Amino acid sequence: MTSIDVQNLTKEYGTRRAVDDLTFRVLPGRVTGFLGPNGAGKSTTMRLVLGLDHPTSGSATLGGRAYATLQDPLRRVGALLDAQAAHGSRTGRDHLRVLAASNRLPDRRVDEVLEETGLGPVARRRVRTYSLGMRQRLGIAAALLGDPEVVVLDEPSNGLDPEGIVWIRSLLRRLADEGRTVLVSSHLMNETASFADHLVVLGRGRLLADTPMREFIHARVRPAVRVRTSDPAALESALARHGHDVVEHPDGHWTVPDARVDDIGRLASAAGVPILELAAEEGTLEQAYLDLTAAETEFTARHQEV
Numbered sequence: 001m002t003s004i005d006v007q008n009l010t011k012e013y014g015t016r017r018a019v020d021d022l023t024f025r026v027l028p029g030r031v032t033g034f035l036g037p038n039g040a041g042k043s044t045t046m047r048l049v050l051g052l053d054h055p056t057s058g059s060a061t062l063g064g065r066a067y068a069t070l071q072d073p074l075r076r077v078g079a080l081l082d083a084q085a086a087h088g089s090r091t092g093r094d095h096l097r098v099l100a101a102s103n104r105l106p107d108r109r110v111d112e113v114l115e116e117t118g119l120g121p122v123a124r125r126r127v128r129t130y131s132l133g134m135r136q137r138l139g140i141a142a143a144l145l146g147d148p149e150v151v152v153l154d155e156p157s158n159g160l161d162p163e164g165i166v167w168i169r170s171l172l173r174r175l176a177d178e179g180r181t182v183l184v185s186s187h188l189m190n191e192t193a194s195f196a197d198h199l200v201v202l203g204r205g206r207l208l209a210d211t212p213m214r215e216f217i218h219a220r221v222r223p224a225v226r227v228r229t230s231d232p233a234a235l236e237s238a239l240a241r242h243g244h245d246v247v248e249h250p251d252g253h254w255t256v257p258d259a260r261v262d263d264i265g266r267l268a269s270a271a272g273v274p275i276l277e278l279a280a281e282e283g284t285l286e287q288a289y290l291d292l293t294a295a296e297t298e299f300t301a302r303h304q305e306v
C-alpha cells in the first residue's frame, strides 16, 4: 500500500516561507486529519504532494515516487483541492467522462462514482447550476474516479448539508477501512474529531504534532467527572476528604478534574450522597487544538521579544 512521505519539505514564495522543513508520513488504513490555522501551509503542502507546485527544497512522494513520475496518476491518487475547478458549461457527467477518458478509465467508473456521491439525479445538469454542496460532491466523485490508493481532500465538508456531512464521514471511514491512505484538511474541529484516527497539525509552515487523535487530546486536556447532587455540602466534604478539588458551574453541576467516574461514584455512594447525574467528561479535539495553538502563539511571541 502507498504512503505519503513528506521529507524536509520547504516552500518559499518570495521571502515568505509557506512550508518550513516539514517531515511527516501519512500511512494507509487510517484517516489522517490535517489541521492548522489559516495560512499554516496545509494547501501548499497538499499542492506539493500532488505535484502542482515545486518544493524549494525537500521532497513529497507517494509510495516513494514523485507525483509527476506516476503513470495514470488518477489511478494512484485522487484529490479534491478546489471544488470550483469543474467547467460550468459541462454537465457533471461530462466533466467526469473527460477526466476518465484522459486517464484511460472506463466510462463505467463515471456512473459508479456518480451513484456513490449521490449525484445520479443531477448528473445531466450543467455544473453552473450546481449548489456548493453538489460541486463538492462532484469534486469528491472526481477524486474517487480512478479507485485510487491515496485520497487527498482539502476541506471536503465545505458546503455540505448535515446529511452530506454524515455521508462524508462514513465515506472517509470506508476508504480507510479498505486500506487506503486518506489525508483530509478541515477547519471544523468537531467534524475532524468524528472521522480522524490520526492528526498532523501545522503552525506557520512547521509541524506542531503528528500523533493519534486520542493521544493528542489526552496529552492536552485533563479528563474530568461531571456530577450533580441534591446535597452539595455533603458531596463537597466527601470529595475534599479524598483530596479532590471541585469546580462549581452556574447551572448547578460540578466537575471534578483528574478523576475517574468509578472512583467518584463509589466515594459518593459510600458517603451516602444522593447523585442526580454522573458522567465522564472527555476532552474535545477543539480544546486540545486551542491549547496547542495558544502555546505556539506564546512561544512565537516570546521568541520575537528576544
Ligand SMILES: Nc1ncnc2c1ncn2[C@@H]1O[C@H](COP(=O)(O)OP(=O)(O)OP(=O)(O)O)[C@@H](O)[C@H]1O
Pocket: 013, 016, 017, 018, 036, 037, 038, 039, 040, 041, 042, 043, 044, 045
Ligand atoms: N501562490 C502563492 N503565492 C504566494 N504566497 C502563497 C501562495 N500560496 C500560498 N501562499 C502563502 O503561503 C502561506 C500558506 O498558505 P496555505 O494556503 O498553504 O495555508 P493553509 O494552511 O492552507 O490556509 P487555509 O486554512 O487558510 O486554507 C500563506 O501565508 C499564503 O499567503
